[in-house]
Amino acid sequence: MNTQSLPSGLHRAATTLGTHAHYMPGFGNDFETEALPGALPQGMNSPQKCNYGLYGEQLSGTAFTAPSHQNERTWCYRIRPSVKHTHRFEKIDVPYWKSAPHIDPDVISLGQYRWDPVPHGDAALTWITGMRTMTTAGDVNTQVGMASHIYLVTQSMQDEYFFSADSELLIVPQQGRLRFCTELGIIDLEPQEIAVIPRGLVYRVEVLEGPARGFVCENYGQKFTLPGRGPIGANCMANPRDFKTPVAAFEDREVPSSVVVKWCGQFHRTRIGHSPLDVVAWHGNYAPVKYDLRTYCPVGAILFDHPDPSIFTVLTAPSGVEGTANIDFVLFRERWMVAENTFRPPWYHKNIMSELMGNIYGIYDAKPKGFVPGGMSLHNMMLPHGPDKQAFEGASNAVLKAEKLDETMSFMFETRFPQHLTAFAAKEAPLQDDYIDCWESLAKKFDGTPGVK
Numbered sequence: 001m002n003t004q005s006l007p008s009g010l011h012r013a014a015t016t017l018g019t020h021a022h023y024m025p026g027f028g029n030d031f032e033t034e035a036l037p038g039a040l041p042q043g044m045n046s047p048q049k050c051n052y053g054l055y056g057e058q059l060s061g062t063a064f065t066a067p068s069h070q071n072e073r074t075w076c077y078r079i080r081p082s083v084k085h086t087h088r089f090e091k092i093d094v095p096y097w098k099s100a101p102h103i104d105p106d107v108i109s110l111g112q113y114r115w116d117p118v119p120h121g122d123a124a125l126t127w128i129t130g131m132r133t134m135t136t137a138g139d140v141n142t143q144v145g146m147a148s149h150i151y152l153v154t155q156s157m158q159d160e161y162f163f164s165a166d167s168e169l170l171i172v173p174q175q176g177r178l179r180f181c182t183e184l185g186i187i188d189l190e191p192q193e194i195a196v197i198p199r200g201l202v203y204r205v206e207v208l209e210g211p212a213r214g215f216v217c218e219n220y221g222q223k224f225t226l227p228g229r230g231p232i233g234a235n236c237m238a239n240p241r242d243f244k245t246p247v248a249a250f251e252d253r254e255v256p257s258s259v260v261v262k263w264c265g266q267f268h269r270t271r272i273g274h275s276p277l278d279v280v281a282w283h284g285n286y287a288p289v290k291y292d293l294r295t296y297c298p299v300g301a302i303l304f305d306h307p308d309p310s311i312f313t314v315l316t317a318p319s320g321v322e323g324t325a326n327i328d329f330v331l332f333r334e335r336w337m338v339a340e341n342t343f344r345p346p347w348y349h350k351n352i353m354s355e356l357m358g359n360i361y362g363i364y365d366a367k368p369k370g371f372v373p374g375g376m377s378l379h380n381m382m383l384p385h386g387p388d389k390q391a392f393e394g395a396s397n398a399v400l401k402a403e404k405l406d407e408t409m410s411f412m413f414e415t416r417f418p419q420h421l422t423a424f425a426a427k428e429a430p431l432q433d434d435y436i437d438c439w440e441s442l443a444k445k446f447d448g449t450p451g452v453k
């Protein structure tokens with residue numbers, strides 16, 4: 001196997017797969033990859049001495065005894081064991097990155113809320129300092145619930161690394177391009193793609209094209225997985241082969257560095273004398289992954305009516321209660337609308353689960369104005385919402401022919417828990433004070449006489 005050297009000093013394994021040379025296809029596969037030939041032990045995990053003088057180390061993403069179809073772990077062969085990375089920790093302040101439970105007594109979370117895109121300021125911000133929590137739900141200490149964030153990143157992390165012991169991060173870019181240099185390999189990410197970085201994995205984020213903005217779902221609970229397709233069968237929605245996990249990449253660099261750790265909602269720093277991205281080879285099924293949302297194959301109404309949005313689930317994070325997700329990640333992408341005699345946009349509704357939406361690009365059918373790329377909305381637990389006046393009038397009077405819903409990509413983080421706004425979301429972010437007016441002018445059409453009005 002050949003090794004490729006990158007400008008950043010990382011060495012990564014080459015693969016034989018043409019177009020996705022640096023990624024391996026599949027969701028939750030048992031992968032194996034080595035950046036130097038023979039670095040990966042064969043037939044066993046813990047040889048008495050590893051090749052190249054590497055140290056063997058296991059990273060467990062589930063309890064040792066989790067059922068085998070859910071069990072996730074990866075074996076790393078690294079220049080130094082991780083424990084050499086973590087000396088004494090000091091607490092640091094990361095004031096805009098909040099964790100649940102975080103209920104600000106001065107903030108009202110009960111409501112329908114919408115935000116314009118959070119603008120970039122003058123300050124240089126990294127992946128850590130640029131994270132802005134919008135909502136929190138559940139409890140980070142008991143590993144249930146989530147937080148939603150906006151990231152505003154203009155600066156690469158330099159000799160600085162990060163891991164979250166609290167959560168896996170689902171990253172949804174909206175602007176700019178980022179590179180995630182992780183212990184297990186490199187992921188480049190741009191709008192219309194997503195990445196999932198597992199809990200505990202160390203990484204550094206570099207800006208490939210700035211400024212970068214996007215959305216993050218911080219999942220405190222069980223990992224995101226593919227939803228069961230039920231009677232849809234073995235294909236469509238998100239197909240496993242479209243998920244890409246990076247090949248092994250390592251750097252052998254000795255410079256004063258720091259590792260920031262998010263742990264039980266608090267941030268800590270430890271200093272080390274080298275890059276912790278020193279995993280030369282690994283095998284296992286606990287690994288970062290990226291996915292191109294343009295490969296999502298939507299299934300929908302082909303005669304009449306409008307199915308529940310769960311039909312557009314890309315990934316689901318189970319809660320332990322069957323069919324009731326801790327979080328569903330749902331994608332509203334371009335598609336054909338063909339339903340006959342049907343009000344085609346989302347119906348008016350109240351939902352026990354709370355719906356945090358973001359616009360990646362284009363126009364969302366239920367909100368032709370005001371919900372713009374980079375913007376977000378929150379329709380919290382049991383709070384009514386639905387199409388605005390313009391969408392309602394348009395859709396109820398449209399001539400219903402086959403119509404392509406083009407130039408549209410929005411998503412929803414839907415959680416079984418109510419979401420609480422941070423002070424940043426309520427007071428600093430560009431909250432639209434007049435959002436609820438979009439339903440104000442919906443007319444009373446009922447006049448007691450039968451017939452279509």
Ligand SMILES: O=C(O)Cc1cc(O)ccc1O
Binds near residue numbers: 309346349
């Ligand atoms: O509220 C929303 O816009 C999201 C949504 C979309 C849909 O098609 C059906 C229900 C739903 O909550």
Ligand SMILES: [Fe+2]
Binds near residue numbers: 349355379385
């Ligand atoms: Fe909704």
